[in-house]
Amino acid sequence: MTKLGEITVKVRVIGQRVAREIKVPQKTRIADLLDKLGQNRETIVVRLNGKIVAEEERLADGDSVEILPVVTGG
């Protein structure tokens, strides 16, 4: 159940099969969500509702966040 002042976003890390629904406070920035997920912004590109965006964008209820790891090494 979503608490007052909270929003739910759908998060999918490309390469992982399962997408998750995560509850975060309203007006959370993508950068804060990445911190919560332990993802380093230097190593990923984020698509918000299908579009590449800067990590400073704020999330809204029902947003879909795709995290694409781009630092592959090797």
Add this chain to the structure above:
Amino acid sequence: MRCSFCGRRAVYNRRYAGTLLCDRCMVKSVERRFRRAMGEHRLVSPGERVALAVSGGKDSVSCMHLLTDYCASKNCELVTVTVDEGIKCYREESLPIARENAEQLGIEHFVVSFRQAFGVTLDKIVKLAKRKKTEFNPCTYCGVMRRSLLNQAARELGADKLATAHNLDDEVQAIMLNYVRADFSRLHRLGPKYPPREGFVPRIKPLREIPEKEVALYAMLKGIKVHLGVCPYAGGIHTEIRDFLNRLETNHPNSKFMILRMFDRMKPKLAEVVPEFEMRKCEVCGEPTSASICKSCELLHGLGLKPGRKTLISAKSLVNIAAS
């Protein structure tokens, strides 16, 4: 979030510069930095033949697209070379992507393999190294032998320059790794280009001042098809240094550039502590080396394998390999 230059929606926050960039400005900025590096360090001269090492990953494929236009404007000829190390379920996925991009751009693409040159794949080498409990990890074998084979292929293709797609992150990781190992000799050799030495095709790094994430964004925004797989042997100290540098950059933007700038300023001083050495030919395979036997032959010998390699002979034989 709006682009600092044109007001369109931003796709990237370039925190080290305090600017936001939209898709168009991001692509333009990467292209401008690439051209600036090419011009500032005079990485190629008009009329030269440039061989680019292409794995199929985002860096080398982006570099292929950037170099294609640049070489055309300078009347240079661009050819691409892929080294197939023999890594199951990895190189066989990236190689067709390298080939597809080269075909799309109308560039010749050659493939040279560990199996063809050294008679053994990296997978087999890693198995042998484990069994023999050698002190070296897979990256050591792969790095030494791949560099050597690329040089051989570039030389036999008659290239004046060998371009590699090392980005800012790769270069800073190499600087830190050589610091950690106190390897003055390897540290001294880092830079945007290597000076010519007998038997070596001078190497150039056009993406040296472009962060890895920006290269990835460039490829994505341009719709370039790239391979984003992870090498199954990646790990060890290289990964630890990479993760450390990314944490540092996140908490203190501009750290990577500062490490690079500091190194570039110190580099002339390093020449005073790195002894000059005479280039010789490897007694086994004839490739250039500072010792009597080159590192590739030494590594193969250490595994109980027959050192040496097959000559690729001529560009014509390489074409045949590419076609087979």
